[in-house]
Amino acid sequence: MATQEASRSVVTEASGSYADLAYERIRDRLIMLDIRPGEPINDGKLAAEIGVGRTPVREALKHLERDHLVVSFPRRGTFATAIDVTELSSISDLRQHLEPFAARRAAENALPQVREELRAKAAEVRGLDALGDDRNTLMRFDTSVHRLIYRATGNPHLEDVLIRYDNLATRIWCLVMDRLPDLAHHITEHADLLDAIADGDADRAEQLARDHVAGFESEIRKVL
Incomplete structure (x- = not known):
């Protein structure tokens, strides 16, 4: 039995x-x-x-x-599902609140080993040229950066919500990425954010995350 x-x-x-x-x-x-x-x-x-x-x-x-x-x-x-670009405002509205909050929580709560992962990822971001200019590879790398930040919050419920909305935002991004002139620059912006979180600088991390989400929406709107 x-x-x-x-x-x-x-x-x-x-x-x-x-x-x-x-x-x-x-x-x-x-x-x-x-x-x-x-x-x-x-x-x-x-x-x-x-x-x-x-x-x-x-x-x-x-x-x-x-x-x-x-x-x-x-x-x-x-x-x-179809991609409705008119949802960009609604998705960005949520992310403009959630992403800075997550960056702050990650800076406050990340475990020591996760802070080392964040520093290592920041170094990878700064060496982004090694990835070449393949846009799918760059987007997968961008996704891995976001997933690491979400995990660093130590809050699985927040992580789950963040991943869900980042997924929807990434689909819109992929839809127009061939029309974006400097995709790599958007990703290299993460280096300072990763360092701020690893250093426990919650105020700086929060502001950088807010600026990043606003920049994302602005870049998308330029090509829509």
Whole structure:
């Protein structure tokens, strides 16, 4: 009996892990527009590509629907959500409050080992030329910077909300990035922010984050 219960526990844990893996892989494809807005989602194809079963993929898609990255229609299937650039103001309005707050909390709360990660990431940002000029690579790097800052807050609920809105903002960014003249500069701005958080300078971190979000919206509006 105990053996059967342990076996069920392992299966459940593995299924959860596979669903998490599927969620992360599909989310990244949706954010980077590898799955284009409005494109139908083929769960069988995704399962084969990721190397998991259909059940974890379907669980992942339910989570992604809550994130507003996919939408399901009865008898029609599941699709990547369209990108509505008119939502930019609403998304930016939230991020102008949340991102500075997160930067302050990260500066106040980051653990010592996380502060070392922040300093290392700042050094990577300053050496951005090593990444070349591939825009998808640059955008994935930008996403990794934001994820690190959110994790540094030490607040998983705040981190979850921040990731959700950063995902939506990044989709808009990817939609127009070919028309942006200096994508690398937008990312190198993070170096000072990362240093401020690592140094525990909450006031400076908060202001730099606020300026960054405002600059993001301004750059997008120039090309829309």
